[in-house]
Amino acid sequence: MQEFDVVIIGGGPIGIACGLEAKKQGLSYIIIEKGPIVNSLFNYPMNMQFFSSSEKLEIDEIPFISKEAKPKRNEALEYYRRIVTSNQLNIHLFEKVEKVEKQGDYFQVISEKDEYRAKNVVVATGFYDLPNTMNVPGEDLPKVSHYYNDPHFYASQKLAVIGASNSAIDAALECWRKGAEVTLIIRGPEVGQRVKYWVRPDIINRIEEGSIKAYYNSTVKEIEPHKITINTEDGEVTFENDFVLALTGYMPNFEFLEKLGIALSDDEKRLPTYDPETMETNVDGLFLAGVICGGMETHKWFIENSRIHAPIIMNTIKHKMELAGKNS
Template sequence: MGLFDIVIIGGGPIGIACGLEAQKKGLSYIILEKGPIVNSLFNYPTNMQFFSSSERLEIDEIPFISKEAKPKRDEALEYYRRIVTSNKLNIHLFEKVLDVEKVDQTFQVKTSKGAYEGKNVIVATGFYDIPNLLNVPGEDLDKVAHYYGNPHYYAGQKIAVVGASNSAIDAALECWRKGAEVTLIVRGPEVGQRVKYWVRPDIINRIEEKSIMAYFNSTVKAIHEDSIEIINEDGETLSLPNDFVLALTGYKPNFKFLKMLGIHISDDKKRLPEYNPGTMETNVKNLYLAGVICGGMETHKWFIENSRIHAKMIVAHILDKNHK
């Protein structure tokens, strides 16, 4: 396949931004995406609306026009797809990276469909692939999901939504509006403070009027075919009739993959990968990180809007090294 200047792992918005920047600067590159274009966004809830406004989701100053100030999932899918196709980016879809090995001064990248060689590698894989598990009996039942798609599926059903962040709150409200009987189970004392400001009052009002039942300072003890057991704030075990469980307790980066690459990970709860914030280069020479993966377990730290710059930083550093 030849030797690429850059192999980009991950075809999300930031991976695409890296490909665009490499193309503009005359560097050879390939983007490897294990699913469709912007696979993580494709797996977002059907009706999801971004917290950021459309201009903050733009890459390479390509205008993003949306019906509302804050675009929805389908608008974002269309925007990033058009960027890929209009710019004829060299992206390989449905091609999962299986192994990366540094041999002398280059990286050997093996995928589900082939093998590639690169002088530099950029990892822009995000954090949406691995859910934070509840680790309770019954979590492996078919009725339990760690991802949420369309509320129509849950109409007329008794569902328990576990979590207090945007994904959990959106799911609870949407499913309730489609006729589901919704119970919200929250580990902390209140709805998350980072919930979208136009959504948070809505869920609080629904809880106060008891349209949605909420158990705060509560945890899941076990899940059964027709019920869910929780431990409430008084330490009591309650058994609630239940058809489905949406365990929307967040996600985490693939630390196993990062360690395989030789990237150092901090030992604290943040599990921060080691990289130079001025160049985005990791402790492994010519291996870079871009996007939300830079935040380790602090998945709220980096977004599209504040990590778009990573593409320009990385490519600039690569060009600077080439000229020395």
């Protein structure tokens, strides 16, 4: 069994930042990622453009140069991949962590490929793995997806897009421009206020001119192979449909956090317990980093405001180890 000062679960931007900081502090570490480097970003839509400017996506003050002020997915993949390879970070890819157990002063981290031992564990797993489901009949049909990639797939098809956030609005516009007949189904009274400021007027104009049909204050009642039924302010509406993009948001893996012993708030936010001064949870030696800290408030933490978690955590671990050395 390999032993490290710290095991970092998650190889996204913040997990990578934690690895860089651990290396800088002289701590032995390993990053374990269940997919490719920055797996969540890899699964973003092919043409996605970030809300943040490139300098706000930088980690460890390594410059991020992009063609436009706000970089696109492929530029981010290149940036973070080069950081990993150039710094020779100790990262294991396509290796899912299945179990973490606290045994005395140590954690035993069990993956599908190996086992590791460490006094400290950092969870930086994000929230992109588990979609918020609608729990309606037909949601499991092959024509329904909670992830969007390429608009070409939906050309000349009747497409229902469910949601009012950036992902839903981007998909609606891109697919419409590729020739899809797009219908937006929005639970609230308007397009989301957090939609990118240069995109929101575009979708509103497309709706007002009738290019994209939108149902506000509406929810899905049932999805069938060739049609969809929704509940609207004016009653039930059924229309023909070929595909459904249910872009209703995502959530952290709360079951995994609870198995680790992390206390979650009892309200709908399900906020994990941690000390913002150290990022250490209620479990000694177990830390949180990145968007996972926000629970269901997935809009609260981004790369740009959670980069600071890496030095906070590694400074805390280094200090604790130094104290333990003095007292031994």
